[in-house]
Amino acid sequence: MSAAVRVFLVLLLAYFLSYFFRATNAVISPDLRRDLGLTSAELGLMTSLFYLTFALVQLPLGGLLDRFGPRFVHPTLMLLGAVGALVFASAQSFAALSLGRALLGVGFAAALMGALKAFSLWFPSSRYASVSGLYVALGASGAIAASSPLAWLKEQIGWRGVFEWGALVIVLVALTVALGVQNTPKGTPLPQSKPQEGAGVIWKSGVFWRIGALNFVLGGGFLAWQTLWGGDFLYKARGMGGLEVGALLFAFSLAAVLGYLLSGALADRLGLSRVLLAASLGFALGPLLLALWPQMPLPLLYLVYLLMGFTGAFNILSLAQARLSFPTALTGRAVTAINFLGFIGVFLLQWGLGVALAWGYSTALLLWSGLLFLALLGYLPLVRERPL
Secondary structure (H helix, E strand, O other), rough: OOHHHHHHHHHHHHHHHHHHHHOOOOOOOHHHHHHOOHHHHHHHHHHHHHHHHHHHHHHHHHHHHHHHHHHHHHHHHHHHHHHHHHHHOOOOOHHHHHHHHHHHHHHOOOOOHHHHHHHHHHHHHHHHHHHHHHHHHHHHHHHHHHOOHOOOOHHHHHHHHHHHHHHHHHHHHHHHHHHHOOOOOOOHHHHOOOOOOOHHHOOHHHHHHHHHHHHOOHHHHHHHHHHHHHHHHHHHHHOOOOOHHHHHHHHHHOOOOOOOOHHHHHHHHOOOOHHHHHHHHHHHHHHHHHHHHHOOOOOHHHHHHHHHHHHHHHHHHHHHHHHHHHHHHHHHHHHHHHHHHHHHHHHHHHHHHHHHHHHHHHHHHHHHHHHHHHHHHHHHHHHHHOOO
């Protein structure tokens, strides 16, 4: 096994856990409502805290990864995630649940960004989109594990048991990352940015804001739906049971894995910005259809969930586009800045949809659809000017 492949596989273990823990609340939300009496607004806010803390850590994380590399930065954060899992497992109040969820977000903040920084040094730039897409596709199987398998597991050991055992697994994987990952190939130093090449170059870029706005509503909305509201919609608007919900979320996540697998190859072949635009248009049809026809027949509902899962996964291309739009020395800061906007989007959309549910799911979904189409209009000039 080559050193590059070993780095890829070890980091993949951590990303699998990141996806699993971010997605658990979609399946255990009825248990949390029952055991702790949470309202929709509280459930949305508590779940979204994973993404708020995740996003806030992105701001210093990019500089830390550019300076020190992912080998120790990533597992140090993961240990905080293990503490968060234990706090969540023992929580008896909304506040304790929120603290545990927030710490989990901190713990996995480098799971993707650390890997993307490593890949920029271990793999050639021509393979960056494909390697990144493969990484996210395989890691997204954590969301599959958090669908039907989690629905079965929580019936065996309870949702608290899932998080107690999960904390131990997080610690073991953190140690594996620290011992099994090298920042760069042997003899290759970490590239350092010049004084004038700071984060300001990124945040002042119009290209950055067009990519970031799309990632805010596409990547943010995709995860908000996959990890909470996609399940809650089925429970509340469709009156489904846990195993039925798990099956639809399984289909969504399986389609997402396929999307991640194909996104890089299609981008390399057809042009990154064109593929991202087309996928975003396809994804935007999902919430629009659910808003206008919430009681559609079950086969069509499966098709909509498959469509949203497959096309939503193409949000990973926004990170690859950021990587290709800025110098290598700024890779960490460029991708974490785009990721910051995406996860702020998850936080605000997950919380905001919970608030908007006071007017029903149709209204909330129509608002989200409107934001998606506005972001697509803003992104369109990149397809015309920069067909990466």
